[in-house]
Structures are given as C-alpha cells and as structure tokens.
Amino acid sequence: MSLAAGSAPWLPGTLAVYDRLFAAAGLEPARVQHLALAARDALTGWAPDLAAELDRYAEASGLPPWRIHAVNARTELLAAAEAASRGECSAVAGANRAGVMIGAQTWDWHQELSAGWAVLEYPQARFPFVTLTETGLLAKIGINSAGLGVLFNILIHSSDTGDGGVPVHAVARRILDSAADVEAGISILRSAPLSASSCFTLLDCRQVACLEASPAGVAELPLARWSVHTNHFQDPELAATALPAAPDSDSLPRHEVLLARFAEESATPAGGPGNAAEELADLLCAHEADGAAVCCHAAATAPLGAGWQTLATIALEPAGRRMSVLAGGPCGRPEQRWRRFRAS
Template sequence: MLRIAGGEPGQRAAALAAGSEAWLPGALAVYDRLFAAAGLQPARVRQLALAARDALIGWAPDLAAELDGYAEASSLPRWRLHALNARTELLAAAGGASRGECSVVAGANQAGVMIGAQTWDWHQELSGGWAVLEYRQARYPFQTLTEAGLLAKIGVNSAGLGVLFNILAHRSDTGDGGVPVHAVARRILDSAGDVEAGISILRSAPLSASSCFTLLDCRRVACLEATPAGVAELPPARWSVHTNHFQDPGLAANGLPMEPGSDSLARQQVLLARSAGDRASGSGSPDGGSGSPAAGRGPSAEDLADLLCAHEADGAAVCCHAEAAAPLGTGWQTLATVALEPAGRRMSVLAGGPCERPDKHWQQFRAS
C-alpha cells in the first residue's frame, strides 16, 4: 500500500511520484499502445487529455493541480497524466462497441450489514500496473484500489462510504471536454459522507463518458448509471447486480451495442440467479473464501467472492482468464477482486480472480 501524506496538492503529488516511479512508466507504455490500437494518434490523445484537464480545472481545481504536480514530479508533460486519468474518455472518443468489463454485487447480508464486491477486469498487460493508495489527510481519509497514475477507482472512506465501478458505453459519449469518471470516484471518496452526498457529487460532474457507480454506506446501496446525457438511479433491489450494459430503460434506449463477444448480459444473469438462490447470504465459502462470518454479523463481504467465482462452464466468465497469447486489447483478465464493508470502513483486495483464493490471501485495509 502506498500512503499519501499531505493536505496540499503539491504534497500529494510528490508522494505519488516517489511511490509510483517503478510502475508508472510501464502503465504509460501500455496505454500508449492501447490508444494507438484504438486509432488515436498522439496529437489527438494530447488534445483530449488537455480538454479533460480543462474540465477538471473547472470542476475540481485541486485535483487538476494534484495531477499537474504529479506529472512535473515524475518529469512528464502534464497531459500524460491527464491522459491516463481520462483513459475511459479517450477510449470512448475512439468510438466503436465495447466488450465490457467488471461485475458488481452489493446488498445487505442476513444481519442487515451492507456489503459489496466486484471483479476488476481489464487488459492483462496492466496486471502489474495497480496498487492500493491511502490518503490520510482528505476530508474523509480513504483507501482506493487504482491504476498507476489514476486519482482513484474502487474504495472506501472513513465515513463508511464505499464505491464500486463498471464501465458503460452510451451514444452521448464523446470523450471530449468532460470530467474523467475516475476523478469523480476520487471526489466521492474524499468528500462524501454517505450515499446521498456521493450522488450529489456525481450529478454535479459534467461527463463525456459513461460509467456505473455503485455506492454503499451503512444504510443502503445505490446503483447509478451516469452518462453525459444524465444520471439514472436504478430501483433498489435485495441484491444490486451490475455488469456493463444499461439497465435504466431511458438510458438503455441509447446505449451503444456491445461487441458480439460480450458476455455482460450473461454475467448479470448468472449473478442474479446466484444471489436469488441465496448464495450471497451465508453458507460460507467452500472453495477458499473467508470462512465463518463473525457472530451476529452474517456473512462477510469477502464471502461474496463465492458468488463471483463463476466461469464459462457456469454460464459466464465473471472470473475472467485471458489467453497468454491474446493480442493487445483482447486479453481480458480479472486483475483483482475487491470486497467492501462500509460499517467497518474495510476494503479487502485479492490479487487476481476469486477462484485464486485457495492459493492467495485477502489483503485487508481499513480507512480511518
């Protein structure tokens, strides 16, 4: 874990640069190749990155300053770090269908404790390009699993608010001149004390690309599909399940079609069936989960990994494994599995997919 001390953007930037010098260059090189493979020329990448920077200056100038300082401390042009943070927006600007990535489930266990978990699926070339960051001097100190150079992604803060994340694709996505969705995740984590405050922050952000934010605190879960055309909160459910297609009818009408090989709908159906069958609520985890839940608290967030441990033979690859020789941009891999329990201000991270639990152990983090 990389601990970021200091309340000023320049202090945070210096700590980020010092802590990420070993893994940032590799991530930049992979994204350069991914952008090129998507048809984005370097001049266009720079243009889009600077447009995202301008939008961030208008919405959260302290975060723009943090990225500027991070770039300077890393001896990089500013636009390079802004391009990384706007990677979702840049790929949206390239257009085309999306295969999709990440599967999320969140809800209340048998004891009424809110828990959530997700697989984070992305390009296998970036398997070593992420870490857990701890920001100690935010309004709400928080911890986040994020990629090299990115402000935040999945995480939990000291107020007991958690953020889970899926990418989406909508016809209103332009990728040009909007606040990066990863910056929105950062602002929610460092400034929102509950789900309602997180929703308010999300609705205030002018976006140019789409994502689903699943927010959970000690009282409820809210699943929000966010696009440049608007934000829709999905109806509450016993277990909130989201993959990579729109569920709100109004937004779905203009959702971009998934690639022919996408299994987003199949993953959702598998997870809905498993959660309806009560696999999410308490039998423990026979294939290497966290074991017996604490007395009186019901199953833990880590026990949701049993539900997420589904492969193609189970109906869909919620736990995703890439072929080693897959061409760049097609090697989708579950890089990490993350479990959140807001009441305990707790995040658990498993490097790799949920099926790797017998050989790997959860790393435990607590925001305070």
C-alpha cells in the same frame, strides 16, 4: 501512500501500454494530447485541486501534464475512439444475513496492465480513504472513513464523446475524499459534466444506490435487495440510446449468472450470502462453464486489447471502514490471500 509514491515505479510501463491501446483504437498522438488537455480543462473547472494534483504528479515524474491527464481520462479517450469493449467488471452490493451492507466486485482489464495497479491510502483527505486504482490514476474502487464505499463499472452510451468532460475516475476520487454518505456521493456525481459513461455503486452503513452515469444524464436504478451490475445499461431510457454491445460482450450473461446465484442463495435457510464481504467472492467465482466468465482469464497469446483478465477482486464493508483486496480473480483463493485495509 500518495499517488506519486504509490505508482512511480510502474508508471513508465503503464504509460507505454496505454500508448499502445490508444494507437490500436485509432487515436493519433496529437488527438490523445488534445483530449487529455480537454479533460484537464474540464477537471480544472470542476475540481481545480485535483487538476493541480495531477499537474504536480506530472512535474515530479518529469512528464508534460497531458501525459498524466491522458491516463486519468483513459475511459474518456477510449470513448472518443468508439473503442468497442467486451465489457469489464461485475459488481454486487446489498444487505447480508444480519442486515449489514456489504459489496464486492471483480476488476477486469487488459492483462498487459496486471502489474499496473496499487492500493493507495490518503490519510490527509477530508474523509481519509483507501482506493484500489491504476498506476497514475486519482482513484477507482475504495472506501472512506465515513463508511462510504464505491464500486465501479464501465458503460458505453451514444452520448459519449470523450471530449471535454470530467474523467469518471476523478469523480470516484471526489466521492471518496468528500462524501459522508450515499446521498452526498450522488450529489457529487450529478454535479460532474461527463463525456463518458460509467456505473457507480455507492454503499454506506444504511443503504446501497446504483447509478448509471452518462453525458445524457444520471439514472438511479430501483432499489433491490441485491444490486447486481455488469457493463450494460439497465435504466430503460438510457438503455434505449446506449451503443450496441460489442459482438463478444458477455455483460448480459454475467448479469444473468449473478442474478440467478443471488436468488438461489437468498432462497436457502440462511437467507442470503454470508456476513463477511469477502464471502461474496464465492458467488463471483463463475467461469465460462458456469454460464459466463465473471472470473475472467485471458489467453497468454491474446493480442493487445483482447486479453481480458480479472486483475483483482475487491470486497467492501462500510461498517468496518474496510476494503479487502485479492490479487487476481476470486478463484485464486486460498493460494492467494486477502490483503485488508482500513480507512481511518
């Protein structure tokens, strides 16, 4: 399923929500257009085929190109507005009991966009891939036919300007469609001039790498049996110049809860989480009563910008080239069933 075919029905609603989010962050329409076109220019210089793909999508949708480029650069635009974030997404990856690499994450975002995502398949890419992504975005979380997976967390750094950088979601797309392994993915990430920050957890059949990327540089975190990342910098140098967390941020508590759960699981006779990536959902199923809301539920009455919700739970198995997706948070099982996709 292509970008246009997979997202066209939900595009108007998604654009409307982002218009409201940008306005709430203090971005006037003229500023949004300027930043979107600056992102388009940066993407054209770095990956002209991806910029052209978005232009074609805009044309097919009857929209000026900047409208689609603005959505793809939503992280950059919100960074330009210095929009404080509670934080979103918790990602884990490592070797299961059998020594096989697996990974999973929750994807937390605004509840108003709960219907604004899809799983897209790109069979014609250099490495065919599947990705869970927002309506109109090139890619986000996914896995390709080489067995390379991408998990994704937003970060906030003092070097973020949001102006004139390659959108981080376009970087995720390029990694998925062009990288055969973790090393190739790292090379692609390091080649991109950024104007906003994100954490990329890359995993293949042999290894996991967790990279914190910002306009100030890219840091690869030390190897650990289990990589656990939420929404704050862990690299000491980047952390020293990161922006202060929002007052209501729960990134540190989520990180601590997950570290404790993985340590406890690793100390059992079984020696760690189960062999299937989907079993990681058990460890991600933590709420406020457990110490932090890894599985996040928004109040229906929360105002725009404050209604954080786990919109999907994703599990990756590089050896099987498989991505499993659960609509909503991990606590939704078994009423909600996993949808399984294979990159081939």
